[in-house]
Amino acid sequence: MKLALHRSLLFWFGLFGAMFLLWSWVDSMHAMAGASRHVDIREVHPPPHPSPPWEPGVGEFYGHTGGRIQLAFVVRDQSGNLKVESRKITMGRHRFVPPDSRWFPLPGVFKDEPWPFPSGASYTFTIISIPHWLVLLLYLAAWSAVLTWRSRRMRRIELRSRRPLL
Numbered sequence: 001m002k003l004a005l006h007r008s009l010l011f012w013f014g015l016f017g018a019m020f021l022l023w024s025w026v027d028s029m030h031a032m033a034g035a036s037r038h039v040d041i042r043e044v045h046p047p048p049h050p051s052p053p054w055e056p057g058v059g060e061f062y063g064h065t066g067g068r069i070q071l072a073f074v075v076r077d078q079s080g081n082l083k084v085e086s087r088k089i090t091m092g093r094h095r096f097v098p099p100d101s102r103w104f105p106l107p108g109v110f111k112d113e114p115w116p117f118p119s120g121a122s123y124t125f126t127i128i129s130i131p132h133w134l135v136l137l138l139y140l141a142a143w144s145a146v147l148t149w150r151s152r153r154m155r156r157i158e159l160r161s162r163r164p165l166l
Contacts, residue, residue, distance in 0.1 A: 025132035033093040034063015067102025
């Protein structure tokens with residue numbers, strides 16, 4: 001007895017996941033949504049020199065906008081003179097879409113220019129951009145592979161059950 005594909009939980013959970021990824025892709029073309037961790041960055045001097053005041057900024061951003069999933073974070077230099085303190089985590093959704101948004105953007109890693117401090121210490125802001133179409137394509141490939149494996153496994157079980165007992 002062959003189990004139909006539409007009776008498989010694997011099929012329905014996979015379909016639900018694909019629909020969620022499609023919705024996320026369309027949503028990213030109309031709004032920016034995500035979570036960010038705000039940080040304070042300052043240069044630390046050994047005593048007796050006073051340390052300058054904190055500079056507020058965004059330490060990390062995880063979200064989507066303009067057809068891309070974006071992961072952005074602060075990268076400190078190796079001098080060890082910078083101190084980063086976390087302030088708060090905020091989540092939000094804004095009706096802002098970058099002017100360069102496209103349905104099929106290319107993946108990429110973007111590095112901001114180093115933000116220098118007087119002592120020479122610096123930090124950069126790095127953004128990793130993963131297009132929604134690439135995530136959906138990888139998901140569909142993995143889902144198809146698992147469905148193919150399930151089909152072969154069910155066929156093997158069916159052939160074993162038909163084999164005559166000796």
